[in-house]
Amino acid sequence: MPEPSPEPETLSSPLTPMDGRPDTPGRPVLELRGLSRTYGSEPPVEALREVDLLVYPGDWLAVVGPSGSGKSTLLNILGCLDRPTAGAYLIDGIDVAGLSESERTAERARSIGFVFQAFHLLPHRTAVENVMLAEMYAGGERTGRRERAIAALERVGMAHRRDFLPTRLSGGEQQRVAIARALLGAPRLLLCDEPTGNLDSASTESLMLLFDALARQGLTLIVVTHDEGVAAHARRIVDIVDGRLNEVTR
Amino acid sequence: MRRKPERRQEPRLSVRDLLSEAAAGLMARPARVALTVLGTVIGVAALVATLGLSKTAGSQIVGRFSTVAATDVVITPVPGALGGSQAATAIPWDAEARLQRLNGVAAAGTLSEVDVRGALVRSVPINDPLGQTEVQLPIRAASVGLWRAVRARLATGRFPDEGHSARGNRAVVLGANAARRLGITNLQQQPAVYIGDRLYQVSGLLKSVERQPSLLGSITIPNGTARREFGLAAPASVQVETDIGAVEVVVRQAPTALNPDAPQLLRVAAPPDPETLRAGVESDLNALFLLLGAVSLLVGALGIANVTLVSVLERVGEIGLRRALGAARRHIASQFLIESAVMGLLGGILGTALGVLVVVAVSASRTWTPVLDPWVPLAAPLVGGLIGLISGTYPALRAAALEPVEALRAGT
Numbered sequence: 001m002p003e004p005s006p007e008p009e010t011l012s013s014p015l016t017p018m019d020g021r022p023d024t025p026g027r028p029v030l031e032l033r034g035l036s037r038t039y040g041s042e043p044p045v046e047a048l049r050e051v052d053l054l055v056y057p058g059d060w061l062a063v064v065g066p067s068g069s070g071k072s073t074l075l076n077i078l079g080c081l082d083r084p085t086a087g088a089y090l091i092d093g094i095d096v097a098g099l100s101e102s103e104r105t106a107e108r109a110r111s112i113g114f115v116f117q118a119f120h121l122l123p124h125r126t127a128v129e130n131v132m133l134a135e136m137y138a139g140g141e142r143t144g145r146r147e148r149a150i151a152a153l154e155r156v157g158m159a160h161r162r163d164f165l166p167t168r169l170s171g172g173e174q175q176r177v178a179i180a181r182a183l184l185g186a187p188r189l190l191l192c193d194e195p196t197g198n199l200d201s202a203s204t205e206s207l208m209l210l211f212d213a214l215a216r217q218g219l220t221l222i223v224v225t226h227d228e229g230v231a232a233h234a235r236r237i238v239d240i241v242d243g244r245l246n247e248v249t250r
Numbered sequence: 251m252r253r254k255p256e257r258r259q260e261p262r263l264s265v266r267d268l269l270s271e272a273a274a275g276l277m278a279r280p281a282r283v284a285l286t287v288l289g290t291v292i293g294v295a296a297l298v299a300t301l302g303l304s305k306t307a308g309s310q311i312v313g314r315f316s317t318v319a320a321t322d323v324v325i326t327p328v329p330g331a332l333g334g335s336q337a338a339t340a341i342p343w344d345a346e347a348r349l350q351r352l353n354g355v356a357a358a359g360t361l362s363e364v365d366v367r368g369a370l371v372r373s374v375p376i377n378d379p380l381g382q383t384e385v386q387l388p389i390r391a392a393s394v395g396l397w398r399a400v401r402a403r404l405a406t407g408r409f410p411d412e413g414h415s416a417r418g419n420r421a422v423v424l425g426a427n428a429a430r431r432l433g434i435t436n437l438q439q440q441p442a443v444y445i446g447d448r449l450y451q452v453s454g455l456l457k458s459v460e461r462q463p464s465l466l467g468s469i470t471i472p473n474g475t476a477r478r479e480f481g482l483a484a485p486a487s488v489q490v491e492t493d494i495g496a497v498e499v500v501v502r503q504a505p506t507a508l509n510p511d512a513p514q515l516l517r518v519a520a521p522p523d524p525e526t527l528r529a530g531v532e533s534d535l536n537a538l539f540l541l542l543g544a545v546s547l548l549v550g551a552l553g554i555a556n557v558t559l560v561s562v563l564e565r566v567g568e569i570g571l572r573r574a575l576g577a578a579r580r581h582i583a584s585q586f587l588i589e590s591a592v593m594g595l596l597g598g599i600l601g602t603a604l605g606v607l608v609v610v611a612v613s614a615s616r617t618w619t620p621v622l623d624p625w626v627p628l629a630a631p632l633v634g635g636l637i638g639l640i641s642g643t644y645p646a647l648r649a650a651a652l653e654p655v656e657a658l659r660a661g662t
Contacts, residue, residue: 081574081655102578109576116658120571124278136267137576181575 027093028054029188029220030078035087035097037073037243047073049243050087055189055222060215062234063224070243071224072193078222079112079191080104091188109138113182113190117197119174121166127177128153128162134184152180156210172203176210183219190214192223196230208233263581272588279561283593286557289550290597290634291604296546298605298630299612300539302622306613309621321356322461323490323500324519325508339484340515341508343473346395348507349488354496359396360485361462364389364476369446371469373432385431388468389445391476391485392423399489400461407437407454414453415474421453425466429455443469448479462489497521547637550597555641558590562649569649570657583650590642591635598634602627 032053039045047070055061065071076082077089080096083104089097096107108114113134121130131149140148153159156176166174175195182190196204204227212233215221223230231237237248276283327340341360342348349358372384396402397409410421422443424434434441434452441452450471459465476482488508492500501520505513562569569582606627613620 076655079574081658105573105576105578108574114571114574116571118567120567120574120658122568122571125274129274133572134575136271137263137572137578137581139263142264142266 027056028090029057029059029092030055031088031090031093033088033090035077035084035089037070037077037082038085046243048077048084048245051243051245053238053245055220057220058215058218060211060221060233060235061223062231062237063222063240064226064228064231064237064248065240069240071240073243074240074245075191075193075222075224078189079114080107110185111188113179113185113187115175115178115182115190115192115195117194119166119171119178119198121174121177121181123166126163126165127158127169127180130166130177131181131184134181138185140185149180149184152184153177155183155214156180170203171199172206175199175203175207179210179214183214189220189222192221192225194225195223196225196227204230263577268581268584268588272585272592275561275565275585275589276592282557282561283596286553287550287593287597287600289546289553290594290637291550291601293543293545293547293550293637294598294601294630294634295604295608296539296543296601297633298602298622298626299608300536300543301626302605302609302620303612304536304539305623306609306618306621310618319521321492321494321497322521323492323497323504325488325490325504326486326517326519328515328517340512341485341488343477343485345485345488345508346393349490349504350395352500352503352507354493354499355490356493357395357398357491358488359393359399360391360473360488361393361396361465362391362473362476362482362484362486364391364471364480364482366445366480371432372444373434373441387428387431388464389476389480390465390468390470391473391480391482392470393473393485396489397423399491400459400465401491402459402465403457405455405457407452409454410472415472418474418478419472420448420450420475420479421472422450423454423456423470424452425456425468425470426458427467428469445469461491547633551594551637551641553641554590554593554597554638555644558586558593558642558645559648561589562586562645565649566652566657566660569652570654570660573652573654574658579650582652583646586646586649587639587642590645591638594638594641595631595635597638598631601634602630605630 030053032051035048035051035053036046037048039047051074063071063074073082077084080099081104084097087097088095091107091111096104099107121127122133125133128146128149131152132145135145135148150159150162153162156179158173158176158180161169161173161177166177169177175198179190179195196207199207208230211221211223215235221234223234225231239246239248325341343360345360346358349355366389368386369389370384371387371389394409394412394415402409404423405426407423409423410419413419414421422445424432424443429435432443434443434455437452437455442449443452444450450469456466471479473482473485488504490500490504497520501518504518505516509516572582606622609622610620612618
């Protein structure tokens with residue numbers, strides 16, 4: 001019986017379209033408790049110091065901070081690409097900090113969608129093929145994969161370009177395809193690393209509108225950015241300075 | 251059907267997805283793949299052509315041998331063996347009968363030079379004033395079975411039989427060349443020849459022999475006649491035709507059958523074993539060309555390794571992305587391994603086809619029958635695939651060892 005377990009199905013049901021503070025939903029999508037990451041160089045570098053963070057379903061969170069403040073380290077840990085040296089990282093209440101590498105890999109496939117500054121689209125694949133790639137390692141069925149990918153492209157307004165190679169798309173369009181790829185498989189969390197870093201202002205603005213729309217649909221967004229304008233769109237902003245996290249209240 | 255949101259789950263990837271990813275990776279760079287594959291193509295083609303051509307040439311040699319030479323055994327006394335006179339009479343008069351009893355002997359007969367003490371031969375009664383009337387011709391003595399053993403064919407007449415020999419009848423068989431020198435073309439007038447001052451009836455004219463071609467230029471008399479008229483002490487040699495493939499048996503048994511007391515006095519001349527000969531030819535050819543093929547395969551393998559490594563370095567970003575999408579290290583490794591194995595396999599298949607073409611083309615130009623072991627065209631593509639797999643191992647491990655964070659940062 002392929003019946004999904006009833007438990008943590010918060011994302012697919014867009015029941016949390018709250019506009020303000022995360023006061024309603026009971027259970028956070030992710031939780032950092034006293035999280036630290038120290039690089040073992042000489043002298044040791046404390047990239048993150050005792051970070052605490054709660055992210056609820058439907059949060060649209062911007063992470064800002066100067067270069068070298070620990071933004072990338074935080075992103076890598078949130079993306080299960082790196083492990084903290086201390087503290088706990090919970091996704092849906094389950095600590096993933098202590099998982100083995102292959103378990104973290106599976107967690108990436110299942111729970112996290114990545115959006116990169118450099119898009120990372122495969123140049124020889126069409127838009128829809130690039131999107132389909134996301135399901136390959138998550139164990140999705142082959143049948144209907146193309147349709148699901150087209151649906152994801154639909155969500156980012158790129159279905160009409162499904163058979164284009166990335167080289168024939170503008171930067172903004174490429175990033176939308178990359179977002180569609182991240183959306184495929186209904187991740188718990190969309191992690192964006194400077195998503196507008198390679199885009200002009202018009203594309204950036206249009207991408208922000210997309211993020212707003214996705215957040216309204218209940219997607220949990222975490223965006224690391226330099227861009228004040230991008231951060232201004234977020235519902236929550238956290239600031240990292242010297243490895244310490246502070247929520248910015250507006 | 252259990253794809254539950256059970257947390258601890260290994261990342262996985264279906265074989266079809268893996269294969270199509272590898273195929274797509276190759277298709278993205280067709281020209282590079284073609285050039286990379288070339289080394290393996292040449293190597294495998296060289297191997298296949300070598301194995302095929304040596305086999306073909308070997309079969310050719312066997313083909314020639316199996317007709318006459320491969321069944322030809324000649325037994326003579328060891329010259330100058332201990333106990334001189336004993337050796338000279340080592341072959342008994344009933345050699346033919348003794349050998350007929352052996353398995354594998356198709357025909358046997360004795361053949362000896364007859365010392366006629368300088369006697370000349372002339373023909374009667376035709377007197378040709380222009381022709382030479384007296385000639386010196388070698389006289390030989392044969393047992394009845396010899397004619398079959400040398401596969402003799404008569405132009406006309408008949409061979410002397412046991413009766414002629416036993417009675418010491420003066421009957422001769424003329425070789426074609428000897429007959430021409432004596433001016434004898436047919437037996438209608440019952441021609442006779444003088445050997446010295448004795449008259450011999452010509453009973454048959456030889457047309458051809460397949461062994462002992464000197465018979466064509468000789469006058470051959472029955473053994474019994476040679477003993478009586480010329481005092482032949484013992485047969486000088488035995489000609490044997492064996493059954494096909496029986497040479498070895500006959501060679502081993504004949505001396506004992508002929509002379510049980512002292513088989514060591516007899517020397518047996520037999521053709522080399524065709525299998526040995528073929529093996530010799532094959533190994534001569536093979537050693538050189540297999541080495542050549544191996545060298546080009548090595549070059550091909552290095553080519554694949556090199557290109558796969560370059561491809562890994564070029565695709566660091568892609569590797570990072572795949573890791574971020576949930577690809578395990580082994581997925582990355584197997585993708586690159588399959589890409590290199592497919593390149594090797596492709597080279598193997600093309601090389602096999604090319605090698606077979608070479609074998610056929612060379613055979614056609616020499617009017618040989620192309621021969622190829624069936625396992626060669628089956629195994630050769632696999633050799634190519636194996637080469638690809640081996641050469642891809644190091645690059646694939648390099649790719650799998652990349653840290654996703656680093657890979658994503660490095661590959662833009």
